Amino acid sequence: MATNNRVPKEDRFLCPGCGSVMANMQECHLVCGNCGLQLDCNDKGWFW
Numbered sequence: 598m599a600t601n602n603r604v605p606k607e608d609r610f611l612c613p614g615c616g617s618v619m620a621n622m623q624e625c626h627l628v629c630g631n632c633g634l635q636l637d638c639n640d641k642g643w644f645w
C-alpha cells in the first residue's frame with residue numbers, strides 16, 4: 598500500500614525563475630529557497 602503522503606502536492610509550487618520547489622510561507626506568499634524570488638496574491642493571475 599502507498600502511504601507516502603508526507604508531501605502534500607497542493608502546497609508545492611515551482612519557482613518560475615529557477616524551477617525549484619517554493620516554500621508556501623502563507624496562503625498568499627510563496628518564497629523560493631533557492632533564488633529568493635517571491636510571489637504573492639498579486640502574481641496569482643499569471644502564475645497560479
Ligand SMILES: [Zn+2]
Pocket residue numbers: 612613614615616617629630631632633634
Ligand atoms: Zn527560484
